Amino acid sequence: MSAGAPDKVIPIEATRPSIPVLPIPQSGSVRRVDGHWRDTLDRPLRDLRISVTDHCNFRCRYCMPKESFSKKHRFLAMTELLTFEEIFRISRLAVANGIEKLRLTGGEPLLRKGIEKLIADLRTLKTPDGRPIDIAMTTNASLLVRKAQALRDAGLDRITVSLDAIDEGIFQGFNDVGFPAAKVLEAIDFAVEMGFPVKVNTVVKRSVNEQEVLRICERFRGTGVIPRFIEYMDVGTANGWRMTDVVPSREILNMIAARWPVEPINAHYPGETATRWRYKDGAGEFGLISSVTRAFCRDCSRARLSMEGRLYLCLFATVGYDIRTMLRGGCTDQELEEAFGRIWTVRGDRYSELRSLGIAPTRDKIEMSYIGG
Numbered sequence: 158m159s160a161g162a163p164d165k166v167i168p169i170e171a172t173r174p175s176i177p178v179l180p181i182p183q184s185g186s187v188r189r190v191d192g193h194w195r196d197t198l199d200r201p202l203r204d205l206r207i208s209v210t211d212h213c214n215f216r217c218r219y220c221m222p223k224e225s226f227s228k229k230h231r232f233l234a235m236t237e238l239l240t241f242e243e244i245f246r247i248s249r250l251a252v253a254n255g256i257e258k259l260r261l262t263g264g265e266p267l268l269r270k271g272i273e274k275l276i277a278d279l280r281t282l283k284t285p286d287g288r289p290i291d292i293a294m295t296t297n298a299s300l301l302v303r304k305a306q307a308l309r310d311a312g313l314d315r316i317t318v319s320l321d322a323i324d325e326g327i328f329q330g331f332n333d334v335g336f337p338a339a340k341v342l343e344a345i346d347f348a349v350e351m352g353f354p355v356k357v358n359t360v361v362k363r364s365v366n367e368q369e370v371l372r373i374c375e376r377f378r379g380t381g382v383i384p385r386f387i388e389y390m391d392v393g394t395a396n397g398w399r400m401t402d403v404v405p406s407r408e409i410l411n412m413i414a415a416r417w418p419v420e421p422i423n424a425h426y427p428g429e430t431a432t433r434w435r436y437k438d439g440a441g442e443f444g445l446i447s448s449v450t451r452a453f454c455r456d457c458s459r460a461r462l463s464m465e466g467r468l469y470l471c472l473f474a475t476v477g478y479d480i481r482t483m484l485r486g487g488c489t490d491q492e493l494e495e496a497f498g499r500i501w502t503v504r505g506d507r508y509s510e511l512r513s514l515g516i517a518p519t520r521d522k523i524e525m526s527y528i529g530g
């Protein structure tokens with residue numbers, strides 16, 4: 158989800174066993190308004206991001222650098238991963254309690270064998286008032302041509318592709334396994350032909366891929382694909398983030414507007430992370446995600462479920478709640494629902510807001526490849 162080479166690489170092999178985990182709170186009230194659990198800042202839980210694997214076939218410098226994720230790295234055993242049945246059970250209860258959107262992430266979610274089976278099961282879920290839920294996936298697209306038909310048949314609604322550059326030298330330098338940008342573009346075109354709405358997420362890092370912004374806009378103008386430019390964030394500890402690496406959204410907007418006349422458009426829904434812009438000549442739209450310069454924590458309605466069943470309340474979380482132990486300990490649906498509700502009710506996370514106030518905690522954060530982007 159982001160770009161550029163790290164200045165300092167933390168050996169993940171050394172840190173993985175120490176990812177802290179919290180027990181599920183066994184008592185406490187559950188706050189619910191209008192069918193949604195509400196946290197301490199009155200934010201509803203609407204969106205669950207589910208990481209289905211810790212594997213990825215790329216070794217992006219900012220996310221899973223080769224030095225840290227070498228052959229010696231201990232990936233999780235299959236028995237440690239949540240099964241599809243367990244993911245479905247958590248999702249079913251979450252949807253019954255106000256979650257309207259599920260996003261499958263990883264690692265690279267298409268590496269999880271049989272992912273289409275999980276999607277087909279999730280497709281059967283409906284909100285309490287009978288509406289279908291929104292099911293999306295974030296992928297590097299390396300396996301998308303092979304999997305697109307099965308994903309479509311299973312009922313996946315939307316696809317987001319991470320693509321930080323079109324230039325082959327830059328892109329292959331990022332993924333560090335020599336995977337061509339041309340193949341990703343081919344997969345995006347294929348997905349569009351199949352009828353998927355596709356967004357492209359590009360994290361912009363100063364002096365690394367700023368020049369790719371206009372090339373990406375140019376490539377997707379008139380195609381229906383929506384590029385979204387994201388400010389480079391301090392996710393995890395492996396990417397050696399510095400504020401000077403951030404290219405503010407305002408600067409990206411100025412760059413695009415100097416080339417094509419643009420105008421703002423309304424958000425699809427309150428709390429949408431991207432601000433939307435369209436080209437005045439009708440060639441489509443793009444989004445800007447100001448994750449650093451304009452924190453959107455006040456509207457953050459997302460929780461993250463890791464592949465081994467830990468629930469995280471923020472992308473920058475330092476601890477997660479151990480749902481898997483509860484599931485495998487034979488809990489009832491009601492116990493699981495209450496636990497989920499209690500966890501959300503006490504949530505006060507707002508890391509990006511604190512960062513912009515200069516008071517963000519400095520403890521080690523969990524790596525993006527583990528928590529999902």
Ligand code: SF4
Binds near residue numbers: 454455457459470508
């Ligand atoms: S920093 Fe955390 S609370 Fe703020 S928007 Fe990001 S995920 Fe949500």
